[in-house]
Every structure is written in structure tokens, then in C-alpha cells.
Amino acid sequence: MMNPQMEMENLVLGTALELVDGESCFVGIGVPSLAAMLAKQTHAPNLVLIYESGAIDANPPIPPLSTGSPSVTADTAMIGDCLDVFGDLQAGRIDVGLLSAAQVDRHGNLNSTVIGDYRKPKLRMVGSGGAHDIASLAKRVVIAMPHDPRRFVAAVDFITSPGFLAGGGERGRCTPRGGPHAVITGRGRFMFAGEELQLERSFYPFSPAQAVEGFGWNLPIHPGAFCFNGFDESARSLARRTGFNAGA
């Protein structure tokens, strides 16, 4: 029996490892925030966390519910406004954007708007928020998703936040910058080969086959894919101790 607690920890740990010390990182709420906080407390103490509410170089003591929460401002270097942080983002000064969504597809497009048809949706969700802007304008985008076959689909119902669109260079013809770099789940790390999602490694105890189990298309596994068992145990216990697994 697989351990859901371990899967959640893997998701946060794997996402945190995508962040490089000294980078500026535009952070969303939920797993992105947990991962950025963990990275800052472990291998990337100089990571600059930026929240869309205007907090710059934040260091939240507890996971915030809102980007405008007291936790976001509790130990931050600057409270600007939305124009300050989105301005920096558009100007190409943010290294990495961390996003999650309801759906992701084979080309890294994200949906947080509707399930079903836009005019007659099965489920109306929250919309873009800053996600479209981050996906369009960050130099590189990392996507954190729980391993859930309902969330991994061949084509999202609605492209809220552009990945590689339909592939074949379409993104580059529409918007020149950035694009999705990696997708992290609790079971593995996926990268893009020819603008198409491909499993690069699985996370212990999951095999590569288990990392793509149940997805809505035949997701390719890189020939060199392996099972990674190298997460830092002290980072894992920090994640566990500080409740990083809660609520996400």
C-alpha cells in the first residue's frame, strides 16, 4: 500500500528542489508556497519569495491561506503593491514562477477556470488570478500537481495559463518568453521533450510506471528514467514537523 503522506512530502520536496539559491521566485498559494518556504529553510536560504499581493523577499512563518495574509508580511523585506511585483514579472526580472492548477495537459497548459465547456461549465472554478501572468511572463515555470489522473489530461478543458499550447512551436509564435520547465508530482518529475510532457524520474517508493499510472494519455517515459531516492531526510522531517503536508 502506498503512503499518501509520503506522496505529499515528495511533492513538496521535489518542487523545492527545482528552486535555486539566489533566484527570485513568484509564489502561488498551496503547494507552491509550501515548497518555496521549505527551499528557503533548507538548500536555498537566499531565495527571494515574491507574492502577488506585493510582498517581496517574504519569509512566511506559517503557510498563508491568502497571498495577502499576515504570515506573508510577518517577516518580509518590502511590501510594495501589485504593480511592483507584476511590473517586475513583465519586465523579465523574475527567474521562476511556481504554479499549481486543477488540470495540466501534455503540453504543460494549466486550467483553473472551468471543467467542461466555458459557457456551460460542469464546474466553475476560481479563474486565473495571477497564474496566467506568471505562466506567460516568468523566465521559467515549475508546476506542482498531486498525482491524480483526473488532473492529468491530454488537453485541458480551458487554457487559463499557457504552456506550450498545441506544441510545435505555437507558444513561441504567440509569446516569446519562458514556458513550463518541469512538472512535479508526489510520484515523479516530468520534463518537456519537443514541448511534450515526459517522465524524467520517479520518486521512491514509486516506480516510473507508477508515476504515470492512470493518466489520460500515453505519457512517454524517458529511456533513462530511474527511481530517485535522494531527498534529504532532514528536509523531509522539517516538512513533516512544520506541517507542510497539512491542507494542500
Place this chain on the structure above:
Amino acid sequence: MSKLLTLDDTIRRYVPDGALIFIGGFGHCVPFAAGHELIRQGRKRLTLCRTGTDILFDQLIAAGCVAKVIFGYLGNPGVGISHSFRRAVDAGSIEVEEWTNFTLLLRLHAARLGVPFLPSRALLAGDVPKASADARKITCPFTGESLSAIPALSPEVALIHAQRADEDGNVQLWGIDGDTREGALASRVVVATVEEIVSREVIRATPERTIVPAHRTVAVCKVPGGAHPSYVQGYYTRDDEHFILYDRISRNVNELAAYLDRHVRHVAGREAYLNSLDPGVLERIGLAGRVGATVPQDAPNPLETR
């Protein structure tokens, strides 16, 4: 001339049925008291706009006040979707115009600057511009690049909550501003509820905290606790548990109607609202003792005591 008014007079005078309203507060200083007054007075056919909304939008939709929403994000932050919005979309009873947080911010900024549009590098791809946001492709006359033209949006009235103001209407807000200042200054007039009224001298000793100057403000209302369940930096903290509870309540229309009766429709004003909350809440968020009390002007500066 004093702009001090009661909240019910202010809403009656400045927010007619059918108005396009900017609602302030990016997680911080959300004007719940002003929103609840709209519900009590039974406003209809309103258009609400802001970038990242809070559950106040859900409540106004549930109460039947809203014909249209213009937003970047509409939900219960960090908790889930807006159930009342979902039901309204299912019923086809609400007009939806959605942007992204950045591009809606640019709409307000354009209005603030008095220009018909601003260029942006967002909304060049994906379904948001195809399905809803009326951004137009333009070619930069200097570089030849493709850009989005983001049209200005000028609300008729902005409802904002802040820490304090003087009776002239100089409004001071510190902590998270988000898009509050942009939305307020993009609007034709500004209505502010505040935790406390202070003297002109206090304002003029700290002018860097003023986000809306008196000549843009038409009314100021003293409403301590006016941002609960959101928070006011230096005054009280965010009631996260209320947002989680609200998610459960708002899934069910009958439970939500009972909530709105108990906390909004059947309370006379903000003090009664705060007294309608469960025991212990005001202590937990640091609001106990402030209700109905006047904070002396020589009290410690909240910036230093946060």
C-alpha cells in the same frame, strides 16, 4: 468640510442600484462592513470589480445584489471555489467578465492615468482572451512587437477599508495594499470605512501613509472591526477559521441564507455583527475591547506594536 458620515447614509447616498463598484482589499482590509450594508439595503444589479476577490463577493452574489462580476480571481483564498458564484453561473444569472490579476490591475491603472488603454505582454496566448477578456492585439509603433492593448476600467465608486482617516477624508492604509490604491484612484469617487478617525495633525505628521487624498474621497465612516474576517495590520489579525467555516456553510443555500440572516440582514450595524460572532472569536483575532471603544490619539503607534 467634514466628510464623516454613518455607513448606512453613505451607501444610500453614493451607491445606487446598477453601479459599477470597485471593492478594495487584497486579503487585507477587505471592506466587509460596507459590503454587508449593500446587502442590508437590498442593492440590485451591481457590477463588482477587483483583481483577487474574497468571500465578500460570494456573499453579495448569494444575497442577489450582483448582475455582473469583473475579476481576475473569484474564490475563497487558499480554501476553495466560490460556491455562490458557481451556482449563479450554473443558473445563468450572472454576467462574467474575467481577466487576470495583472491585466485587470492594468485596466485600473490605465483609468488612474487617464489613458484609454495600456500595452502588456500578458494575454497574448491561451483561452482567457478568447473567451472573455477583450484585450486587442496591437503592434508597438516603436519596436514592431506584438502586444495586448488592455482597456481602461473606471469604476463609479470605490469602497475601501483602511486603518484611519481624518474627517477631511485623507485615508491612510499600510500593510498589504495589493490593488486597493489603484482601484480607488481609478474610481470616480472613493468611500472609505476606517478603524479610527484621527486628527489632521496625525495625518500630516505621517503623510507617506496616505493612499487616497481628501479631494478624491466623498465619505469617511468610522467602522471598527469593519474588515472582519479579513484583517487590519496593527489592529486585528485574519480570522482564517471563518474562511474555512464559510466554505462549508456556503456549499448549502439554506445554511448560507441562515448565515446571512444571522450575521448581515438581522444585525443593525457593525457592532451588532461583531457581537453575533461565536464566543472567543474577538479575543482570538485581537479585536476584543476595541468594539465601540475610542482609541486615544496618543495611543502607541500600531506600526511599532504590530
